[in-house]
Amino acid sequence: MISASRPDDRISAGFRFAAELVAWVATPWALAPHSVPLAVLSVVVLIGLPTVFATPGDKRNVIIAVPGAVTILLVLLQxxxxxxxxxxxxxxxxxxxxxxxxVVAVVLELPRWRWLASLRGWRRAPG
Known part of the structure; x- marks a missing residue:
C-alpha cells in the first residue's frame, strides 16, 4: 500500500541533484561544438522545465501544477x-x-516515484 505522505528523499535528492548538475554541464558541453544556441537552449530546458512545472506536495513553490507522472518524466529527462x-x-x-x-539515482528515487505516480489530482497538496 502506498502511503499518502511524501517519502523521505533526503538521500535520493542528493544523488538526483548531482545527476542534474552533470546534465546541466555535460549537455551544453556536448552540444556546443555543433550549435551554441542549442547548447544554451539545453540549459534553459533542463533547468527551466523543472522550475516551472512541479507537483504540489513534492515542491513548496509550484508555478504550474502538473501530475506526478510529469515530475517523474522531468527527472528521467535530466x-x-x-x-x-x-x-x-x-x-x-x-x-x-x-x-x-x-542508476543509483533511479533506484533511490523509486519510493518517491511510486508516491508521485499515486497522486490522483495535482491542484492541491496531498494529505
Whole structure:
C-alpha cells in the first residue's frame, strides 16, 4: 500500500541533484561544438522545465501544477541527458561514473516515484 505522505528523499535528492548538475554541464558541453544556441537552449530546458512545472506536495513553490507522472518524466529527462551527454562529450571512464550515478539515482528515487505516480489530482497538496 502506498502511503499518502511524501517519502523521505533526503538521500535520493542528493544523488538526483548531482545527476542534474552533470546534465546541466555535460549537455551544453556536448552540444556546443555543433550549435551554441542549442547548447544554451539545453540549459534553459533542463533547468527551466523543472522550475516551472512541479507537483504540489513534492515542491513548496509550484508555478504550474502538473501530475506526478510529469515530475517523474522531468527527472528521467535530466538523467538521460546526463548519461547521453557524458558519453558524447567526456572520457569513457567519466561516462561510466555518470552512468552509475544515474542508476543509483533511479533506484533511490523509486519510493518517491511510486508516491508521485499515486497522486490522483495535482491542484492541491496531498494529505
Amino acid at each position: 538523467l538521460v541527458a546526463a548519461v547521453a551527454a557524458a558519453w558524447a562529450a567526456w572520457n569513457p571512464y567519466v561516462a561510466v561514473l555518470v552512468s552509475v550515478l544515474a
